Amino acid sequence: MDHPPRKRRLKGAPGRGTLEKDKPPVLGMIQRGGQVIINMLSNVKKATIEPFIKKHVAPQSQIYTDEYNIYDDLESWGFRHKTVCHGKGEYARDDDKDGIYEVHVNTMEGFWSLLRSWLRPHRGISQEALPLYLGFFEFLHNIGRRGKSLLQPLVNLLVTQQSGIGKEP
Template sequence: MTEHTDDGATVYTDEWSGYARLSAEGRGHATVNHTPGQREWARDDDGDGIREVHDNTLEGLWAALRTFLRPFRGISKHYLHQYVAVFQWAYNKVGVAGMVRTLLGLPLSTPTAS
C-alpha cells in the first residue's frame, strides 16, 4: 500500500489485519466493519450526514473487473496485467466522458434514433 499512496494519505478499508500497519507507515486509516452481525458498509464520523468512511467504490471496481473478465473464461496470469490495462482504460474513459457531460449540462447518454 505504501508504494501506491503518498505520505499523509488517508486509506479507507475493511478491518482485514493486513492493513493494520498503515498508521505506522504515515498513512491515515479509517475502516468499516464487515463482520457478520456487526456489518456496516459506510460510516458518518463527523455527523454532517455524509458517509465519509466506506470502501464501496473499490469493491464496485473489483466487481466490474470480474464482470469484464468473465467472458474470457480464464486467462493466463502472464497476460492478466494487459487485460486489467484494457479494463482500466475503458473504465476511466467512461468516467471522464460522464463527468464532462455532467459539467456541460448534457444528458449522460445520447438518445438513439428510432
Template sequence: MLQRGGAVMIEMLENVRQVTIQSPIMQLTASGMWAYTGEYDSYRQLPEWGFDLPYRSHGRGEYARDDDENGFHEVHVNTAARFWSPLCAWLRPHRGISREKLPLYLGFFQCVHNVRIRGKGLLRPLLELLVA
C-alpha cells in the same frame, strides 16, 4: 489503488502479505492520507506506516459510516468496489486467465477507467497509448 474522483493504479503483486503490499503503498501514496479499507489482515499495519485508517466492519453489518455526522458517509470503499465489479463480470465467463495475461486485462481496465470514455470514443485513447 484508487483515488476517489481520480485515477486508478493497478499493480499485480505476487501475494497480498504486508511485506509485499508495503512498498507499492508507500511509493504511490503520501503519509497521513486516509486509507479506506476493509478488515483484511494485511491492512492492519497501515497506521504504523503513517496512514489514518478508517474502516468499516462488514462482520458487524457496517458498510458506510458518517464519522463527522454531516450527512455524508465518508468511510466506505464503494469507489473501489464499483471499479472491480465490471472487471470481475467481464473475466468470469473466461473461467480463469493465465497469470501471464492477467496484467494485460488489468492494464486495459485501468486505461478505460482513467480516460473516462466509453463506447466508440474509447478507441482513440487506446490507440494513442499503443503507438506512444
C-alpha cells in the same frame, strides 16, 4: 409458484487468493471520483503491499479499507486509516455526524464488480495474461471513455509504449 432464492457463490477455493490456488491476489486502490490502480501480487503480505502503497499514495493520505489485518500498519507507514467491518455488517459509517457516510470501501467494491463483469466473457484467464487484462481495464477506467472516443487515447498509448521499447531508462 414460490422458488427458493438462488444461491450465488464464487467458484474456487474459499479464502484469500494465492498463486498456488490459481486464484492470484489483486490489490486495487481508487481515488474517490478519480483514478484507479490495480496490480496482481505474488502474495498477500504486508511486506508485499507496503512498497506498492507507498509508491502510489501520497503520505498522510486518508485510506479507507475493510477490516483485513494486512492494512493494520497503514498508520505506521505514514497514512491516515479508517476501516469498516464487513464481518459485523458495517458497510458505511458517518464518523463526523454530518449526514455523509464517508467511511466506506464502496467505490473500490463497485470497481471490482465492473472488473468481474468485464472479465466474465473471457471464461478464464491464465495467470500470465491476467496482468495484461488488469492493465487494460485500468486504462479503460482511467481514460473515462468508451466506444469510438477511446480509439485516439489507445493509439497514443500504444505509440508511446512502442517508442519506449529498447531504450535505456
